[in-house]
Amino acid sequence: AQSVTQLGSHVSVSEGALVLLRCNYSSSVPPYLFWYVQYPNQGLQLLLKYTSAATLVKGINGFEAEFKKSETSFHLTKPSAHMSDAAEYFCAVSEAGANSKLTFGKGITLSVRP
């Protein structure tokens, strides 16, 4: 069975500061990993994905994530936070072939202070 752990439910940073959202996964097979963002009263939007190609993945809005197999991690980072980044962020894992069956973490709410 696959699982995702997102430590902490809330992260607060100042505008312009580094954003680091942590994600650890458990999978018995090589995983596909994803980060999604959800703005208030909206659905989820794909930020980036890892599907066994480059371990450093760049996504939209300046976000990137690095797949580290030895640490079973896929942390999301952004060098400089913007007020518009305030949202809930979800890490997810799937098996190759199970295209739409994602296992999500509990999510992390990111707040950005002016």
Place this chain on the structure above:
Amino acid sequence: KAGVTQTPRYLIKTRGQQVTLSCSPISGHRSVSWYQQTPGQGLQFLFEYFSETQRNKGNFPGRFSGRQFSNSRSEMNVSTLELGDSALYLCASSLGQVAGELFFGEGSRLTVL
């Protein structure tokens, strides 16, 4: 290009009733999946339909069912509603070929009284 459309956006039902939610995928997308989002359990996969066939199913009771039509539109039904079914139900569409690249609708928020 129009996004994923879900109807209704909000609805209130009472225990024991049933409900049907509708999802129109992005044009050309053949896969539709459904997720339940609650504060306690987070996002949980319900099922996926691809070309009118259920391709994957999550761990939900048989009261939760779905179907997909030839135009890829999908419906999900919940019978004999329970208080715990109160949730945001999210539909996502995809081409069905690229793992995890889902396009989500804004959801249908169901409140069961």
